Amino acid sequence: MKCSANILIVEDERLVARDLERRLSRLGYTVVAQVASGSEAIQQTLAHRPDLVLMDIRLKGEMDGIEAAGFIRTHLNTRVIYMTAYVDEATLTRAQATRPAAFLTKPFSESSLHQTLQRVFCA
């Protein structure tokens, strides 16, 4: 089953972001923008009002993904899925406090991306 939704990608590795955008469009989703920092993530969420933000935890700039996601979740009421290679206890606890829709551990396969998005949008 294909589900459609508008997604914002927040990822500072441009190659990974580009690959992710292709995979998402193949799965039938629309990527509204790709950004590399927390502040851009907030701006673009305001501008595009996506259904979901795919958020890397480690980002360029002052703000990390968890801080940006906290703001987006509370003030813009937009769902967030974390993508990260970085999952120690402390980070996980901080991330969980922002009530994300899901976690994707890097590197992830297309099928786990697909399944995670399906669970979030089609459940």
Next chain:
Amino acid sequence: MILEAIDTVGIKEREVQDRDGHWYCLRIRPYRTADNRIDGAMLLIIDIDSLKDIDRLTSLLAEVETARHFAEGVVQTAPWPLLILDRQLRVIKVNPAFYQVFRTSHAETDQQLVYALGNGQWNIPGLRRLLEDIIPQNSQFHDFEVTHDFPHIGEKTMRLNARRIRRGEQETDTILLGVEDITEHRQTEARIVAALREKEVLLREVSHRVKNNLQVISSLLSLQADTIQDRHVHELFLESQRRIQAMAVVHQRLYGTEDLARTDTSTYIQDLVEDLARMYDTEGRIAFEVHADGELDIDTAVPCGLILTELISNALKYAFPTGQPGNVSVTLRPEAEDRWILRVQDNGIGMPPEIDITQPHSLGLNLVHDLASQVEGSIELDRSQGTTFTIRFMPIQRGKG
């Protein structure tokens, strides 16, 4: 003795004890008659028991003196400060190490209350209570730590030990207080802890970068695959991605563990199998059984993960060609002392007899062959029921540190 006294016409004397242990002096002298004839002996018994007591006391005193000298010697030569306090906690005496460590003098110390020493540096409520309890409650204390900015010597951490020294009467009892400067010891400890933490942070950082780079490699392959029309070539790129995924799973498991060099095979293999099942979309069709336990060093865990990825992928691609249901059993565990077993068993159609595993043509089996030799393992193939690959190997032993 009597005869001897008579014969020699001399006085014999000896100290003797009766049955009850009472001491007498026995003196024998020849008995001389009025006409100057030796006509026997006279025995004189003098009670000397009380004199014996004095002897004993004298030797006891000597012993006490020796003990006192010994104790004094210990106190004087001890390299850490020692104080002897009276019941009122007044300093009776301190040893040279005390003067040296606290850079103080006889005049500043003797007969002072311990709390008054060095501008009241020992006036600490907890310590005061402990010291005051020692004599009345016959208590002692161990390893009481005080960190304080001491006059002349700066901030130091001292470890205190104290006990009562009995002198018969409580009034004359004293307290022996030992002080040990453990500042450097504590600083070294703190440095070691900090260094260890730094090392862990660094390892986690490296581990994070490894995983991030694996994601970049995976993305590169995926981007390249998208430009390829040929389905077969496209599939080859996807296989490479699966191999990278298998390596990433090991790093994922290591990252979450306390020991950053070893991984717990049970969760590792479970994750690996779940990932592969998802990639090949086997849901409901293939039942997996995982038998994995024990810990492996990362140098062995990565090749084992890659071997399992190849063998499980092969089973999923070729063993059940008509989409029939089947079982795949995966084993990775110690088998005997030092020896491990890795096994992938399926109940599918079996590997065609023309495939020779000693000279394989596919990259997958070539990789299995190379990785098995990397862990110094032997490969066995059983095609009697489905396909069973068994590899026995010795895990790499790496010294810690």
